[in-house]
Structure formats: structure tokens, C-alpha cells
Amino acid sequence: QVQLQESGPGLVKPSETLSLTCTVSGGSVSSGSYYWSWIRQPPGKGLEWIGYIYYSGSTNYNPSLKSRVTISVDTSKNQFSLKLSSVTAADTAVYYCASTPGEYFQHWGQGTLVTVSS
């Protein structure tokens, strides 16, 4: 059973870059069986897909965030990462990482709350 765990700062200042890492266990990011995704959920609101990466490094991003998002993968550490630049209060959310076998989200991390505030 694939398990995922998000990690990173819980507080980011406006205009700075949000950085999160997802550590995968029970499976390999290099297996080719999954894409690896980031999804976020503002407090009390719905879900928004951010983007995903394949082990080869191929990525796809939500067009609404594309100019600010970078997702990368580190196969040696069995991790993938999210960077979101120029953050504002609107980026305050619970950020989830997930395994994606076919553009839907099968296994999810527990989520991590990131607050954007000075």
C-alpha cells in the first residue's frame, strides 16, 4: 500500500515561495505506475488540482497556477516536491500530495496546512 507524507513550513510570508515535499513509502516514485500529484484545499472550501509529475520529470500544471508552480521529483530519496512562488493570502490552504494512476487520485497524504501571512 502506497503511503504519502507531506512536509514543509506551515507559515510562509507574502511574495515568498512555498516549498513542500512529499515522501513516498510502500512504493517507488520510479515505478512508472503513477503520476505524482499536488492538490490543495483552502479552509472551508473545495479541492483544486495543482499539477503532477511523472518519474521521468514530465509535468502538467493547472493553467491557473502554471506561471508560479514547479513540481520536481527526486528518485534517490523517493520524494517529489512543490514550489509555489509569489504567494498571497489566497494560497493559504491544506496541501495534499497524492498518487495518480490515471488522472484520478488513489492514495493521499494526510495534508499539511500552509498559511500565508506576514
Added chain:
Amino acid sequence: AIRITQSPSSLSASTGDRVTITCRASQGISSYLAWYQQKPGKAPKLLIYAASTLQSGVPSRFSGSGSGTDFTLTISCLQSEDFATYYCQQYYSYPLITFGQGTRLEIK
């Protein structure tokens, strides 16, 4: 962009009830639809993908149907652990994946 509209936005029901939640897509999405359950403070859980395929380990009281623009999630006999928020998600317009706004299922 394909819009997904879920209805109702909230629903009250009792244990043992049969409940149906609907998602309507603004254009045809074939069967590229998934359903998730989310409990407060927890990550969403995949219930159904490809409109009607039950994810392994999900109880058989959950079922999905539909294709094209209209989809339903049915819970045949509500259990106490089923009270949660439910989301649908379309993945037809890859790579733009979008979710419905959610349906909150509450105890009557």
C-alpha cells in the same frame, strides 16, 4: 474549461436511507469521472473511478453511474460512518482536472 456542478450542495438523511448525489458536466466527459469522500480534518478518499468502478476496499453500498454529462453517486443504505462531504472530479479535459464544489451529507 469544463464545469462540474454537484447537487445538492447539502443533504440531510438518516441511517438506513438510500441517498443519491448528482454531478453534471458542462460538456460530455465520457466516463472520466471519480468520486471521493472527505471527513472533517482528513484527506479525501477515492470511492469510485471511471464513473462506476468501485475502488478496492470500498463497501458495495456505494455505487456510481452515468456517462456523458450526468452522473450519480448512490449510497444504498447509509451507515453512520458515511456522513461526510462528497466530491466528484472530472479528468476528461486532461490536463485540466476539476472538482465539483462538494455535497455535505449530514445526519437528519
